[in-house]
Amino acid sequence: MKTFPDGFLWGAAASAPQTEGSALVDGKSLTTWDKWFEMNPEKFDKQVGPKDTSNVYRQYAEDVQLMEDMKLNSYRTSISWARLLPDGKTLNQKAVDFYRNYFLSMIEKNVEPIINLFHFDMPWWLMEKGGWETRESVEAFGYYAKVAFEQFGDLVHRWTTFNEPIVHVECGYLFEFHYPAVVDFKRAVQVGYHTLMAHVEAVKQFRKGQHTGEIGIILNLTPVYGKSDAPEDLKAKEAADALNVKSFLDPVVLGHFPAELIQLVKENDLLPASEAGDKERIARATVDFLGVNYYQPKRVQAVSHPTVPAKMPNDLYGEYDWPEKKINPYRGWEIYPEALYDIAMRLKNEYGNIPWYVSENGMGVAEEERFMNDEGIIQDDYRIEFVHDHLTELHKAIEEGSNCFGYHMWTFADCWSWLNGYRNRYGFYRVDIENDFKRTPKKSSFWMKSVIQQNTID
Template sequence: MYQFPKGFLWGAATSAPQSEGAALKDGKSPTTWDKWFEMEPELFYDQVGPENTSNTYELYKEDVANMKAMNLNSFRTSIAWSRLLPDGKNLNPKAVAFYRDYFQELVDNGVEPIINLFHFDMPWWLMEKGGWEARESVDHFAYYASVAFEQFGDIVKKWATFNEPLVHIECGYYGDAHWPKVHDFKRAIQVGYHTLLAHAKAVAAFRESKYNDGQISIILNLSPVYPRSQEPADLEAAKWADHIYIRSFLDCAVKGDFADEFVALLKEADLAPVTEAGDREIFLNNTVDFVGCNYYQPMRVQAPEVAKRPISDPHDLFAPYDWPEKRINPHRGWEIYPRGIYDIAMRLKESYDNIPWYISENGMGVSEEERFENLDGIIEDDYRIEFIEDHLAELHRAIEAGSPCFGYHLWTFADCWSWLNAYKNRYGYYRVDIKDGFKRTPKQSSFWMADVIAKNGFSREQI
């Protein structure tokens, strides 16, 4: 029997833009996703955009009732910045009413809300000013955060500033998966810096708010970096991949500073961001109370064919490595490596003062799940149960080794919209039929997890 600590948070996670729908309803202004879909709908899978997604805006009470039936005791979602402050200044009373009702509904049903402020949904009015490239975005975000704490801090006691800030930087500023589809590493570094500064100023706003009796965090995708071999060149490649993808965010959020050799690397390449006097003190004085960790797959790297210094791109330092022995999710194409959770826990224990943390996302995306529907209309997702069980076993091992992990959240509760894949890959405990009024139907994993939560643990013999 794998028994978890008393009070362990069992839950699930989603985001406002991927679940709420009502994208331009009740005063909400457009985000980059709304505008991008308007401009280039052909780039979105099956031309399904962000307009309705899973319609939680209308169906949140049903979702919360389903959470209660599943025994969930916690749930993470986000606030849509462009719904709460459509022009960045004026409060939208309909948004306040919606979120207060939603969050109170969770609390009233024994589900603790963990609320995130930014999940890739940049308001279009700010994108037109340069988005995270513009220094003014930092203060706009800090103001938005202060409003959220003021309006909902009496209900919400666990907050996060950003979800996976690396993603909107990497995918939008040296990739094509997020707007504005820019390929410029120097601009990406500036976006990253302003994002982290906005995070720190939001933490400061929380500490100064009248509802500062809770805790605040950041949610990071802490995919551990593994070198191809123990050869010096591969170890060097892994070191730099770790600096860029893990330490740049984790060091700043937890320690309030950046590693000297990382800063030196950027300066050498004329990639260092523009800063202002006093920024360093803002970082140092506003570290997080806990960390959310999103873990899906590890990052495996090797030395590049030609190492280049000074660098102009991350791949001047490392190249991806395809481990031939990997276990793969054939539906999503991602490696399945449960051991990564244990390694993350030990990293936080040894290098970050064993800061409290939780698994804020973990999950398995599978396409065409209707193939596994039984005669009762239930998706028999034994593959998801096995995936969760394997990862929970490693998480339990980490807790036994002294890691203060206090929760596990699956991505996601009810199938949600994905940025450029719509509903191709399904992740939820509940199936959402977007062609039948967004009807929710429990999958087999929901019944299995309800039993796990009731027992606060599981036995390997249950499958």
């Protein structure tokens, strides 16, 4: 038996825009997702948009009871900026009441709320001003964070500023999966820089307010593996690591940008606009802990004929299709649990063994009803195997001294997933969106309950 540390956080993760629903009621203003769906519903799988999602706004008490039934001791979700401050300035009391009741219901069931501030849901009023491309976003986010800390700081003691900040940079400004769906490397770098400075401003507000607890950030620390040890493949690996991992990891943990990233953006005419004093602000805003999202590794190789200076990341590194990979065919993602051990040891050896937890890990599968038994329970043995194998690698890293304090699965109940809608399901519980969002446990929920109760895997 492999036993985890006492007090280990066992839970699940979600976000406001993917679960709450009620997107246009009780004072909430439009986000980029609401507006994009209004403009281009054909881009969304089966034209399922953000309006209802999984109805947590109405059904949170039921979900929290199911969390207790499953013996979860923690749960991470986010606050909707557009719900709490519909115009960026005016406090929405209905939002305050909802979130306080939601968080209190968790606490009463011995489920610790870990609350994130931004999960890809840019308010439309700010997007109209340029979103993360404008420096105004930094101050706006800082004010939002300040209000959130003041309204909920007595209930929440672990805060995170952003979930996977590199994702809204890539998906919105390189790969057209998020609004505004532009392709511009230089604008992407500027968006990333302002996102970092918004994080810095939120950390400043947390510490200035002398709030109890800790503040961190959630990063998808996708490990980069090169095709070979040839110099050209190693150079590609270094570039991919600098852009995708160290760009946020180094400043939030070490307080400065990595030298290789600075050189890369200079060489390719990608330097963002900054302000005097930013360097010092970054140095003062290091985090107390990290959330780490991990789904798949990144495998790269040298580019045969790159454009110089680089117009896109694929001018710096190319994707490598590792012939030995095990694949999840529904997402096209590689399944490689060993990378979680590599992440853990890197944090231990290169980043001061900072406290961290697995804030997301999971397996999305389409048409899970194929695996439903006569009692209506989805037999998701593939998910059990996936989680077991990743926990095995995580346990190994903890035994070797990595400072990991928890594991959260994505997600608790099936949720809406951006342009993909409900195509792939990730939850411990099935959500029937055509039958009043009815929750039904999957086999993995019973297995995970046993793991939590014993604090071990075999």
